[in-house]
Amino acid sequence: MTASRTPEVRHSRVKLLALIAVFALPMLVAWVMVTWRIGIPDERTAHGQLAPDLPSLSEWPVAGPNDALDTGDWILAFDCSSNCEVMADQWWRVHRALGREAPRVSRLRIGGSSDTLPGEMVTQWSTRPDWQQPGQVWILDPRGRVVLSYSVEVDAEDVLADVNRLLRINPEAPVHVGREVARR
Structure with a gap:
């Protein structure tokens, strides 16, 4: 057994x-x-530097009202104090390369005297902050907080990759029911 x-x-x-x-x-x-x-x-995930200590866009020393925050979009802000036409064209091309996600991003050019490109908001520094470097680029979230910061030497493809990643991991907010009824 x-x-x-x-x-x-x-x-x-x-x-x-x-x-x-x-x-x-x-x-x-x-x-x-x-x-x-x-x-x-x-390896790192982002190509830019995380910048939690920079002030939000509403606290930046820029002249005039800041309409960039009213859109509720991600913001690609860049300092255009030197070689402005080339920089503005480069970031316009990056914006266009976003494809169907492009309406979720606004461009904010700070400085420069060249013509405004389509979809670009322009303002000037009222005083230069100590954290700002000529030609610097920032990606800001819809609330105006700086997410990533880039130096002037950054490759546009790296910024495009970071913006695409941010948009992919932060999906568009659903349409509110009140807005949907108001549109009918």
Whole structure:
């Protein structure tokens, strides 16, 4: 009688060990990955610098009313104090490259005296802040907070990649019911 129960007991023990392994093995693998940095990428996600210490757009020392915040869009702001025509054209092309997501982004040119390109808002610095560098580029969220900051040497493709990523992980807000009824 004990000889017939031995295979059942072994089978139950094997099941128990397999169940423990199913739950313990992923934790062991994760611990090894974290401890020895195996399989964890060292690269950064964003090309720009995170800028949580910069003031929001409403606090920037720019002349005139700031209409960029009224749109509720993401904002691509850039300092246009030198080589303005080239910079304005470059960021206009980045804006166009967004395709169907382009209406979710507004461009704000700060400085420069060249003609305004389509879809561009223009303002001037009333005083130059100490955190501003000529030719610098910023991506701001719909509330006007600086998300990423770029130096003048940034590649336009890197900014485009970052804007596309931000728009993808922050989907467009659903239309409010009140607005939908008002449109009918």
